[in-house]
Amino acid sequence: MRPVSLAKSRTLPLGDPWRALVPDASLRRGSTVVVEAPVGLGGLSLALSLLSEASTQGHWAAVVGVDDPGVMAMVELGVDLRRVLFVPRPRGAWAESAADLLDGVDLVLVRPPSRAGHGAARRLMDRVRERGTVLIALSEPRAPWPLPADLSFRVTQAEWVASSRLDARYLTVRVSGRGEAVRGGEHVVVVPNRRGRAEAS
Amino acid sequence: MEQLLAIWVEPLSLEQPDGSTLRDTLVLLDALSVLCPFTEVVRLGLYVLPLRGPSRFFGGDAAVLRAVRQNVLDLVGVEPKLGVAEGLFCAELAAHRELIVPRGTNDAFRRAQPLEVLGRKDLATTCQRLGLHTLGAFADLDHARVAERFNKHALALHRVACGELSEMEGQRDLRLARRLAQLRGEEDLFEEQQGFFGQRGAGDDRADAAAHRVRRRLGAEGIVVAALRGGRGPEDRATLVPWGSPPTNVRDLAPWPGQLAAPSPATTLAHPVPLQLRDGANRPVVLSARGTLSSEPTAVIFSSPLRREIIWYAGPWPLVERWWSRHRRRAHLQMVLASGEALLVVAESSRWWLVGIYD
Numbered sequence: 116m117r118p119v120s121l122a123k124s125r126t127l128p129l130g131d132p133w134r135a136l137v138p139d140a141s142l143r144r145g146s147t148v149v150v151e152a153p154v155g156l157g158g159l160s161l162a163l164s165l166l167s168e169a170s171t172q173g174h175w176a177a178v179v180g181v182d183d184p185g186v187m188a189m190v191e192l193g194v195d196l197r198r199v200l201f202v203p204r205p206r207g208a209w210a211e212s213a214a215d216l217l218d219g220v221d222l223v224l225v226r227p228p229s230r231a232g233h234g235a236a237r238r239l240m241d242r243v244r245e246r247g248t249v250l251i252a253l254s255e256p257r258a259p260w261p262l263p264a265d266l267s268f269r270v271t272q273a274e275w276v277a278s279s280r281l282d283a284r285y286l287t288v289r290v291s292g293r294g295e296a297v298r299g300g301e302h303v304v305v306v307p308n309r310r311g312r313a314e315a316s
Numbered sequence: 317m318e319q320l321l322a323i324w325v326e327p328l329s330l331e332q333p334d335g336s337t338l339r340d341t342l343v344l345l346d347a348l349s350v351l352c353p354f355t356e357v358v359r360l361g362l363y364v365l366p367l368r369g370p371s372r373f374f375g376g377d378a379a380v381l382r383a384v385r386q387n388v389l390d391l392v393g394v395e396p397k398l399g400v401a402e403g404l405f406c407a408e409l410a411a412h413r414e415l416i417v418p419r420g421t422n423d424a425f426r427r428a429q430p431l432e433v434l435g436r437k438d439l440a441t442t443c444q445r446l447g448l449h450t451l452g453a454f455a456d457l458d459h460a461r462v463a464e465r466f467n468k469h470a471l472a473l474h475r476v477a478c479g480e481l482s483e484m485e486g487q488r489d490l491r492l493a494r495r496l497a498q499l500r501g502e503e504d505l506f507e508e509q510q511g512f513f514g515q516r517g518a519g520d521d522r523a524d525a526a527a528h529r530v531r532r533r534l535g536a537e538g539i540v541v542a543a544l545r546g547g548r549g550p551e552d553r554a555t556l557v558p559w560g561s562p563p564t565n566v567r568d569l570a571p572w573p574g575q576l577a578a579p580s581p582a583t584t585l586a587h588p589v590p591l592q593l594r595d596g597a598n599r600p601v602v603l604s605a606r607g608t609l610s611s612e613p614t615a616v617i618f619s620s621p622l623r624r625e626i627i628w629y630a631g632p633w634p635l636v637e638r639w640w641s642r643h644r645r646r647a648h649l650q651m652v653l654a655s656g657e658a659l660l661v662v663a664e665s666s667r668w669w670l671v672g673i674y675d
Contacts, residue, residue, distance in 0.1 A: 155657030155675045159582040175523040185672060186542040186556070187580035196542040200527055201556060205534060212530050212538075219526020221519075275652050280577060280630045281674065284658070307674075311578035 127221055127249055130168035130193060132304045132315035136290050137266060142169070142222070144247040147240045149260045151253075152270035157286045160188065160306045161268060162224050162253045164313035167193035174198065175220035179205055179213045180228055181253075191311025210235040217248050224251040230258040237262060266292040271301065283308045285316060317482055319419065321367045321380065322358075322407035323348070324397040325388055329361025340392065342496055347387045351380065353560050357496065359489035364407060367400060369536070369560055377416070401425060403482030409433055426479060427452025434473045434484070439466065451477040527559050536560070556586075576633065576648055581660050581672025588669035591661065592617040593626075593649075603647050603663040607634030616651070616659070618670075625654040632663065 126141035134140035142148065148165065152158025159181065166176045171193060177200040178184055184201055200220065205212040206228070213225045217239070225239075231252070240262060243250045252260045272287035283305050290302060306313040325344065331337045341357055348355040348363060351374075355365040370380045381398055388396040399410025401417040406426050410417050417425045429451045431440040442465075448454050455477040462474045475481045530539045540556040593601035595611035602610045609632060617623050632647035646664045653659065660672035 153656075155655065155673060157675065159675045163582060173519065175519055177526075181583075183583050183585045184542075184556070185580055185582040185584040187584070188582040189542070191578045191580055198523070199542065200523065200530075200559060201540045201542070202530055202534065202538060203540065203556065205538070208533060212533060215529040215533065216526050218529075219522040219524070273656050275628070275656075275658055277628055277630065277650075277652065281579065281650050281652070281658055283579075284674070307579035309578065311580055 125247075127169040127174055128172050129165065130313065132302075132313060133165060134168075135315065136302055137292065142249045143265065144221075144249060145244045146265035147243055147250045147252060147262075149252050149254060149264035149267040150270075151256060151259060151267065152273075154255055156273040157270050157284055157306055158253055158255070159226075160192070160284075160313075161270065161286065161288070162226075162251050163189055163194060164192045164306055165251055166199070166222055166224060167195075167313075169222055170195040170198050174222065175200070176222040176224065177202065177213075177216040177220045178224045179216065180209045180226040181224070188307070188311060191307060192313060210239060213239055213250070214242050217242050217246050217250070220248065222249045222251060224253060226253040227258075231261055233261045236260060263293070266290075317402040317422070317479075319367045319400060319402050320364050320404060320407040321384065322399045322401075322404070322411035323363040323365075323384060323388065324399075324408075324411040325361050325363070325392055325394070326397075327361075327392055327394055329359075331360055338495060338499055342499060344388065344391050345496070347391055348384065351383055351387070357492055358404065358408075358487065359492055362408060362411070364404060369558065373557075403479075404487060405476055405481075405483050408487065423479060426477070427455060434476070435486075436470070436473065439470050439473065442466070455479075531559065576660075579674070581658075581674045583673040583675050585671055585673075588662070588671045590619055591668050591670050593661075593668055601668075602666060603632060603634075607632060607647055613649075613651070616653070616661075624657075626651050627654050628652040 125144050126139055127144065129137065129141050142165070150158050150162040150165070152161065170176050175198045179202045181201070182203050184203065186196065189196060189199070200216065202212045202216070209225065209227055213223050216223050231254070239250060252264070254260045267290070269289040270286050271289055274285045275281060276283045276285065284307060285303055286306050287301055287303050290300070303316040304313065305316050308314050328337055328341055328344070337360060341360060345355060345357055345363070348365065352365040352370040354369075355363060358364050367377060367380060371377050374380050374383060377400065384398065385396060388394070397411050397414050399407055399413065399415050401407045401410040401415075402422040406417065406422055409429060410425070427450060431443050431449060431451060431454060433451070434440070443449070443454055448457070454474065457474065459471070459474060463471055469485070472481065472485055476484050527539050536558050539559040541559050543555050543557050593613040594615045594617060595601050596614050599611065601613045604610060613626055613629060615623055615625055629649055629651040631649035634647040646662055649661045649663070651659050651661065658674035659670060660674070662669050662671050
């Protein structure tokens with residue numbers, strides 16, 4: 116197999132359970148994905164799980180603005196850490212750092228430190244379209260991503276199941292997207308499960 | 317200016333007609349790149365790498381020099397000449413003299429060099445007629461006087477002598493990088509885009525270039541990569557190291573005895589946050605020497621007067637570790653708060669710390 120086909124492919128692969136919920140079971144290059152969740156209710160885990168399949172298939176990813184990424188959690192989610200760059204504290208330069216990385220990696224997960232400005236968001240989304248990469252913007256309902264995204268995952272509810280330890284978290288996620296066959300509506304997924312992975316409920 | 321380790325490998329400096337020199341150059345480059353990914357071949361026989369990162373990783377300059385020396389000896393069969401100084405120009409001079417120029421003395425080192433090191437016989441002769449014998453004396457000439465007396469090459473050399481430029485024109489073989497890439501390209505044609513085990517593909521190079529840009533923007537600590545190591549809590553097992561540090565074996569994930577089970581928290585605090593646990597009577601909950609809790613925790617109080625109700629907890633899972641020969645007693649506790657958030661806290665030296673958030 117010539118790897119060039121990989122580079123030119125118009126999509127990036129998604130793992131379970133997301134592949135069943137979005138068109139072509141993949142992320143379209145040039146698109147922006149918004150993950151929105153109230154603080155502490157699984158948004159970060161969800162966003163990180165979107166990186167796993169692409170990273171294991173040889174694509175590079177970057178994580179910008181996540182102060183203290185749980186690297187073990189990423190391993191459990193199936194992310195290949197050999198191809199992940201982290202910019203934990205970009206301070207004022209989160210948008211510039213994300214833009215730098217969009218030129219070099221296939222997926223950039225960004226968590227703006229505060230409410231993202233309209234202009235910065237627009238510039239990043241333009242860059243993503245131009246470079247054929249994928250931007251995953253992680254936000255909270257009280258500081259939402261200021262522009263409509265191509266695809267969005269909104270966590271509306273999170274519930275832990277625990278025995279003698281934390282076993283699994285059931286997330287109710289509202290999936291929506293522009294055009295195409297996004298299976299809109301609410302889905303319950305497990306992120307993470309007992310092995311730390313994401314799966315369908 | 318960055319402190320550089322220059323490595324002079326005499327046998328690789330003269331190109332053999334059979335193409336072996338270029339291949340050996342590449343082999344050594346790959347070996348040195350394992351020690352420091354920023355290793356460059358400046359020209360045939362001369363390698364250079366920034367010393368700071370590897371030195372921190374290997375525990376000192378001497379350890380890096382030892383590792384480099386051993387690598388060259390193993391692969392080429394001769395002892396290299398090693399030199400450390402700031403900037404490529406001085407680093408190469410230091411290598412030829414096998415000197416380590418201590419920090420802060422780089423200017424004195426450069427100024428004491430004879431003019432011949434600039435490699436221009438006409439310039440050296442003219443200066444000697446003027447009674448100038450060292451780079452320092454040449455550097456002290458007024459820039460305008462140099463401009464009127466010499467050509468523009470001499471002007472650039474004057475700036476090198478003054479320390480304004482860190483390398484001489486012509487010091488680098490600009491074609492070499494491309495020739496090496498071509499050589500590598502032919503060899504790696506079918507391994508492109510794999511990027512594992514030292515083989516590199518186009519995607520890796522693009523990512524490297526982007527990482528370089530971010531590093532320039534934010535500094536060396538601004539862009540990091542993950543390294544995994546043994547340990548019991550998720551906060552011990554993973555660490556973030558500056559991008560460009562020598563690689564560690566991230567596949568070594570053998571479970572440690574007493575390791576906390578998955579799932580791990582998606583946020584692992586590099587600097588744990590102190591907190592208090594209180595029971596129903598608002599008394600502090602403490603961990604006993606036997607690893608049990610003094611009472612049932614019902615609320616968590618952060619250093620600010622921020623209080624959250626605990627609706628479920630599990631643990632404590634005590635861990636007694638021998639860590640640098642002193643006993644370290646710790647216990648993990650998982651908890652879910654009324655707000656729906658789940659936390660991982662640890663008791664250590666009779667205090668509680670927030671180490672992870674399952675967010």
